[in-house]
Amino acid sequence: MNLVVGLFISSLRRRRFATGLSLIAVMLGVALGVAVSVVNRSALDEFAHGVRVLSGDADLQLVGPRNGFDETIFPRVAISDGLALASPVVEVDVRLPGRDATLRVVGLDLLRSMQVQPALRPEVDASLDAGALLDPDVIYPSPAALQTFALRTGQTITLQAGLQTVSLRVGGTAGGFAPGQVAALMDIAGVQWHLGMLGRLTRIDLRWATDGDTPATRAALQALLPPGLQLVAPVQREMQAADMSRAYRANLTMLAVIALATGAFLVFATQSLSVVRRQSEFALLRALGVTRGQLLGGVLAEGCAVGLVGGLAGVAAGHGLAAIALRTLGGDLGAGYFAGSRPALQFDLAASAVFLLLGLAASALGSWWPARRAANADIAPALRSAHQPLLPPARVHHRVALCLALLALALASAPPLGGLPVGGYLSVACVLACAVVCLPALAHLVTRLLTRWPGLLLGLVRARVAAAPSHAVIAAGGVLASVALSVAMAIMVASFRDSVDAWLGRVLPADLYVRTAQGAVVVGLDSAALQRLAAIPGVARVEPIRHEQIRLGDNSLPVALVARPVPAEGADRVFPMRALRACTGDCIWVSEAMTDLYGWRPGQQVTIPIGESLRRFEVAGIWRDYARQSGAILIDLARYRALTGDQRVNDVAVWAAAGVAPDALRGQVRQVFGPGVEIASAELIRRSSLALFDRTFAVTYALEACAVLIGLFGIAASFAALAAARRREFGMLRHIGVTRGQIGSMLALEGALVAGIGVLGGLLAGAAISVLLIYVVNRQSFHWSMDFAVPGASLALFSVAMLLFAALAARWAGSQAMRLDAVRAVREDA
Structure with a gap:
């Protein structure tokens, strides 16, 4: 048995090139999946830590709209039966003039908060007296904030909250914040007074008394709350943060799994060709007493060894990629879900184990069919010296292809499962499998079409591919999978980008857009500021816009409420509308996400909390919105104010x-308002938005590139094995006068032809998959519709590049076999 194991290990060593490529393919697939999971897990852990720090020992949190709620609700809640303690909180994001980074200021009733958030406490500098703890003019930055803004104790700093500026003294350090959390503590009265939040709270943290949490006390507490305020457990906020990024993370993970599946094609190709070359060796082992089961297990063990080593290397590489991503893109992977976060890298044992097992499974599946073929091969023919090993003929399983196509259609119509397009993912897998099953028919069609093209080399290449279609199918399989993924993503991204560009042109009709400085969305601009803006020379007209957030359910994410003037003749002049209908009463217009998440349709009567009251509205239309994944509602500004x-x-x-x-107008606005506002032209916003779009898909592009690289590895590995098996053929060609250069050109043409079959199949499969991505996966994941657009020039350039690289890879892979002396090659198997 040790001899048999040694033989299989030595076989892997002899095939170092093909084995190395298979190992790299598995490693890349595992590394990409682990990296995506580790980055997201690190970001979620940091967010969860921040939530736990801010909530402390609170059992519940009373939350409401983004701009807060009336503080008169606090005394009613604080004396509610069953509660031991209620702690009011005000959170405001501000800036330091001249700095882009924001500072989150948390205002607490420090005497109460010490019982709810004991870790969150100011550490007063020894040079200050005890009264500084409740001084409204003193602020306590976190260690990260001190480092970010280069602050020191005793320093006077200026904060910018909207148009307001306030000078505060640094009284020490805030303890309890996460290591990278840029925040500060203040007395709650100071925050309300200085930062434009008089009479407002953003949250109330609640703690139950012993045995106080009963259905009766919960019902009594809920009855005290006006509409729009909700009781949320801190753990629910962590779950909502995970839900926010789940669809994006799932889509990236699926891309990594497809890259891993492409690696399985490569393992399949190398093992299949290895089994063909080693038929005589296996026959001899069988004749010496090795059983079919031992032979089957040996070949499977070869593939699993590649999967294990590649998987372990992928886990290590994945954490390395995650570390780089956290430093360059932050915790949001470029998508903005955890914008500004720079979490510390954390080892993800669960993701590492799952993707390691997936790498093993991919290698095992790739080795299964070759292992069965090796175990079931006839012994006597393979022992003959003149035996020419061949793969079995490639067959088209029409019924299997038809069943896969019908199953893909059925899965595409399935509703999302747990908010994820599981049916869409499975449908993509069925389309890819159907394309692979149909690949032999495509190879036969392509070779028949080339029969009319003249040329000796092309004739030799065509004859070779037609005589051994299984070799072409195996080599083209990995190319098809990687090209299909790349084409599908290219069409989806182009469709999405074109739709976003057109949408921005509709929603940004003005010349300039003025807003309060970043982080001061709660404070906003008042009526006096609007009058000053309208009075600036050169301003023709102004249109105010108010953004708010409301909550429609206990466990739902906040929904954006957009209040802006809506023309009487139609809301389609404000936003790109569809399903618009006449409305006579109180009207709202909802985004596509609202129809998917809440089932709202035009003409439907709905109730939403506005102004701490429940109001009834009629849905007058549905509009396309790419800015808010959890849903948005448009209401006329005059009605909102009323x-x-x-x-x-x-x-x-x-x-x-x-x-x-x-x-010129921008300069005049800046002179009037100073640094308290941000001013941008519509064109600048458009360019910035599209740049953010491209940044969001940067990880996607990296995954596509890795999949394409794996496909090219498959071409190189397949032709390296084929060239080694065809040394006698090359020797015969040399004897009849064919030069090394001509043999190299023949291999290049053969590689280009095989890759062309895979590219053509990939283009067809990718187009079908892109339809699923656009109309099923993205719609169910992000609730966005888009117009279909094909980047023809980019796909043509990509296809030509794939053919060129495949030709170079095939020629390079066969160069070793061409160096063999012609006489030796002819006599080798005589």
Whole structure:
């Protein structure tokens, strides 16, 4: 038995090139999946730690709209039966003038909060007296904030909250925050007074008394709350953060799994060709007493060894990639879900184990069919010296292909499972499998079409591929899978980008957009600021916009409420609308996500909390929105103000008068408002948004590139094995006068032809998969619709590049066999 094991190990050593490529393919697939999981896990752990620090020992948190709620609710809640303690909280994001980074200021009733958030406490500098703890003019930055803004104790700093500036003294350090959390503590009265939150709270942390949490006390507490306020357990906020990024993470993970499946094709190709070359060796082992089971196990063990080593290397590489991603893209992987976070790398044991097992499974599946063929091969023919090993003929399983196509259609129509397009993912797998099953028919069709093309080398290549179609199918399988993935993603991304670009053109009609400085969305601009803006010379008109967040359910993510003037003649002038209908009463227009998540349809009567009251509205239309995944509602600004009394705005669209350049107008606005506002042209917002879009898909592009690289590895590995098995053929060609260069050109043409079959199949399969990605996966994941667009020029360039690289890989892989002396090659198997 030790001899048999040694033979299989020595076989892997002899095939170092093919084995190494298979190992790299598995490693890449595992590494990509582990990296995505580790980055997201690190970001979620940091967010969860921040939530736990801020919530402390609270059992529940009373939360409401983003701009807070009336503080008069606090005394009613604080004396509710069953509660031991209620701690009010105000959170405001501010900036230091001249700095882009934001500082989250947390205002607490420090005497109460010490019982709820004991870890979150100011550490007063020894040079200050005890009264500094409750001084409204003193702030306590976290260690990360001190480092980020280069602050020191005793220093006076200026904070910018909207148009307001306030000078505060650094009284020490805030303890309890996460290591990378840029935040600060203040007395709650100081935050309300200085930062524009008088009479407002953003949260109340609650702790039950012993045995106080009963259905009756919960019902009594809920009855005290006006509409729009909800009781949320801290763990629910962590779950909501995970839900926010789940679809994006799942899609990236599926791309990594497809890359791993492409690696399985490569293992299959190398093992299949290895089994063909070693038929005589296996026959001799069988004749010496090795059983079919031992032979089957040996070949399977070869594949599993590649999967194990590649998987372990992939786990290590995945954590390395995650470390790089955390430093460059942060915890959001470029998608903005955890923007600004720089979490520490954490080892993800679960993801490492899962993807290691997937790597083993991919290698085992890739080795299964070759192992069975090796175990079931006839002994006597393989022992003959003149035996020419061949793969079995490639067959098209029409019924299997038809069943896979019908199953793909059925799965594509399935609803999401747990908020994820599981049916869409399985449908993509069925389309890919159907394309692979149909690959022999495609290879036969391509070789028949080439019969009319003249040329000796092309004739030799065509004859070789036609005589050994199984070799072509095996080599083209990995190319098909990687090209299908790349084409599908290219079409989806192009469709998405074109749709976003067109959408931005519709929602950004003004010349300039003015908003309160980043982080001051709660404070906003008041009516006086609007009047000053409208009075600036060169301003033709202004249109105020108010953004708010409301909650429609206990476990649902906040929904955006957008209040802006809606023309009487139609909301389609404000946003790109579909399913628009006449509305006579109170009207709202909802995004596509609202129809998917809540089932709202035009003409339906719905109830939403506005102004701490429940109001009934009629859904007058559905609009396309790419900015808010959890849903958005559009309401006329005048009606919003009448219902809420809120006169502040977050953004103002500004139209320049005739003959006034937007850049000149920008300078005048800056002179009036100073650093308290951000000013951007529609074109700048468009470019920035598209740059963010490209950054979001940067990881996707990396996954595509790895899949394509694995496909090219498959071409190189297959032709290396084929060239080694065809040394006698090359020797015969040399004897009849064919030069080394011509043999190299023949191999290059053969590689290009085989790759062309895979590329053609990949283009067809990728187009079908892109339809699933656009109309099923993305719609069920992110609730966005988009217009179908094909980047023809990019796909053509990509296809030509694939053919060129495949030709170079095939020629390079066969160069070793061409160095063998012609006489020796002819006599080798005589």
